[in-house]
Amino acid sequence: MRSRTVLALAGIVAAGALALTGCSGSSGSGGGGGGDSQGDELSGLTGDIGAKDFSEQYILSHLTSQLLNAHGADTKANTQLVGSANVRQALENDEFLGYWEYTGTSWITYNGNTTPIPDAQEQFDAVKKADAEKGIAWIDPAELNNTYAFAIRSDKAKELGVTKLSDIAKLPESEQTFCIESEFSTRDDGWPGLKAAYGITVPDSNVSLLDTGVIYTATQKGDDCNFGEVFQTDGRISALDLTVMQDDKKFFPVYQGAFTLKQSTLDEYPAIADVLKPLSDLLTTETMQQLNAKADVDGEDPEDIATDFLKENGLID
Numbered sequence: 492m493r494s495r496t497v498l499a500l501a502g503i504v505a506a507g508a509l510a511l512t513g514c515s516g517s518s519g520s521g522g523g524g525g526g527d528s529q530g531d532e533l534s535g536l537t538g539d540i541g542a543k544d545f546s547e548q549y550i551l552s553h554l555t556s557q558l559l560n561a562h563g564a565d566t567k568a569n570t571q572l573v574g575s576a577n578v579r580q581a582l583e584n585d586e587f588l589g590y591w592e593y594t595g596t597s598w599i600t601y602n603g604n605t606t607p608i609p610d611a612q613e614q615f616d617a618v619k620k621a622d623a624e625k626g627i628a629w630i631d632p633a634e635l636n637n638t639y640a641f642a643i644r645s646d647k648a649k650e651l652g653v654t655k656l657s658d659i660a661k662l663p664e665s666e667q668t669f670c671i672e673s674e675f676s677t678r679d680d681g682w683p684g685l686k687a688a689y690g691i692t693v694p695d696s697n698v699s700l701l702d703t704g705v706i707y708t709a710t711q712k713g714d715d716c717n718f719g720e721v722f723q724t725d726g727r728i729s730a731l732d733l734t735v736m737q738d739d740k741k742f743f744p745v746y747q748g749a750f751t752l753k754q755s756t757l758d759e760y761p762a763i764a765d766v767l768k769p770l771s772d773l774l775t776t777e778t779m780q781q782l783n784a785k786a787d788v789d790g791e792d793p794e795d796i797a798t799d800f801l802k803e804n805g806l807i808d
Contacts, residue, residue, distance in 0.1 A: 529807065532762040534563035538588025541578050542570045546786035546793060547637065547724060547779060551591040553797035554770060555750060561807045562766045568794065575600065582627065582751065589752030592629075593637055594618045595744035597751075607680070607744035611636070614745045628757045630764050632749035633774035639675070639743045640723040642733040644711055651717070655737035659718065660690040667693045670706045670716035680744055688742045707731055724776055726784025748774070773804055 536559065542552035552568040559566050566588060572578050575596055581587040594614050598604050602621045608614040619629040641656060648654070651662060659667055675681035676698070685691070699715045710719030711731040721728060723735060750767055757763055782800060785791040801807040 528563065529561040531563035533559055533760055533766065536564035536588075536756075536760050536763070537566065539567050539569035539586070541572065541581055541587035541590035542568065543575055543578050543590075544570075544573045546726075547783050548591060549793035550782050550786065550796050551748070553794045554801060555589070555591070555767065557797055557801055558766060558770055558806055559763070561801075562762070570793075582753070583625075585753070588756065589750055591748050592751045593746040593748055594632070595638065595746040597622060599744065609741040609745070611745045611747050615747055615749070622751070623754065626754050627751055628754040630750040630752075630757075630767050631771055632747045633771040633779075635724055635748045635774045635776045635779040636746055637722055637724040637748060637776075637779070638738075638746040639681070640721050640738065641669075641718045641736045642710055642721045642728055643718050643736065644713055645732045645734045647713060647717055648734045648736075653736065654734075655739040656685075656689050656742070657739050659736075660692075664693055664697070666717055667691065668697050668699075668716040668718065669693070670699045670701050670709050670719040672703050672706065672720060673700050675720050676700060680742075685742055688740055707733070724779040724783060726780050726782070726787045729780050730784050730788040748779075769804075769806060770801075 540552045540556040540559070542548035549568070549570050552570060556566045556568045569587065572581060575592075578587070578590055579592070579597075579601055582590060594611075595607055597618045598607060598614065598621070602618070608617055615629070615632050622629060643651075643653065651658075651666060653659065653662070669682075671682055677683070682698075699709070701709055701715070706719045707721065707725070707727040708731070709715045710717075710721070710733060718736070719733075721733070721735070727733075728735060749771070752763070782796055785796045786793055798807075
C-alpha cells in the first residue's frame with residue numbers, strides 16, 4: 492500500500508516484473524522528455540528511473556528523468572512495477588538507475604529496524620548510513636514527508652477547536668469518530684499505537700474500516716467520521732478542504748522523500764547530486780500535495796505535470 496513500511500503487494504511476481512524493467516528495455520509510461528539542454532555534465536548516464544505504483548511516484552520519476560536528461564543524460568521513466576520491495580530490488584539488481592524512496596520505508600522495511608527516529612534529519616542520516624553499507628546512496632532529501640496523518644474537514648476543525656492530535660481525547664466521545672483502513676487498524680505504528688500515545692479510548696463502534704480512497708470522501712462528508720487516516724502529501728487533502736491534524740507527539744515515523752541510487756553510479760556521475768538539488772529544494776509537502784492533486788483530482792498525466800513544473804521553475808526550457 493503506497494509508501495508504507497508493510498506492503499501487501501510487495502511479493503507479487505517480483506521475478507516476472509523485474510524481467511520487464513531492464514535499463515535498456517521497457518520505458519514505462521513514456522520517455523524522459525525535458526526540453527533543451529541545460530548542460531552536458533551527465534553525458535553518458537543512461538538507465539530507467541523507477542517508481543512505485545502511485546501518482547506521487549510517477550510524477551517524481553518523470554521530474555527526475557526529464558531534469559537529468561536536460562543535463563546530458565539519456566534516461567526513461569519506468570512506472571511498471573508494483574510495491575516498494577520490487578522497486579528496491581530493481582535498484583539493487585541494476586534494473587533501475589535510481590528512484591525516489593522514503594526514509595521510514597527504508598529504515599523499517601529494508602533495514603529491519605522496529606523503532607523510527609522522530610527527528611527528520613537524524614532519521615535521514617541513520618538511513619543514509621545503513622544503506623551505504625549496502626552500496627546504496629541517498630541524495631539530499633526533499634522536505635516532503637509522505638507519512639500517515641489524520642485529517643478533518645476544515646469547517647469541523649474550527650467548530651471543534653482542534654488543531655493537533657492531542658486535542659482529540661478532550662472532545663466528547665460522540666465527536667471522536669474515525670475512518671481508518673484495515674491494515675492501519677493492526678499496525679504498531681497505526682491505530683493501536685496511536686490510541687496509546689494520545690490517550691484515545693473510544694469503543695470500536697466509533698471506528699469505521701474503509702478502503703484508502705474512500706476515507707478521503709468519507710471524511711469530507713462527515714457522516715462516518717470526523718477524523719480520517721490519510722497520507723500527508725495526498726492531493727485530495729487540499730482538494731476536499733481537509734485540515735491535517737498536527738502530530739504533536741511525533742508518533743508517526745518520518746517518510747521523507749529522496750532520490751536513491753547505487754553509490755557506484757554516484758561515484759561515476761557525482762554531478763547527479765548537484766543537478767537534482769534544485770528540484771529537491773522545491774518539493775515541500777504542500778507542493779507535492781498540489782502536484783498530486785493535478786493527477787488524482789484533475790486527471791492530468793504525470794509526465795505533463797512534471798514537464799510543466801520543471802518549466803515553471805526554470806529547471807528546463
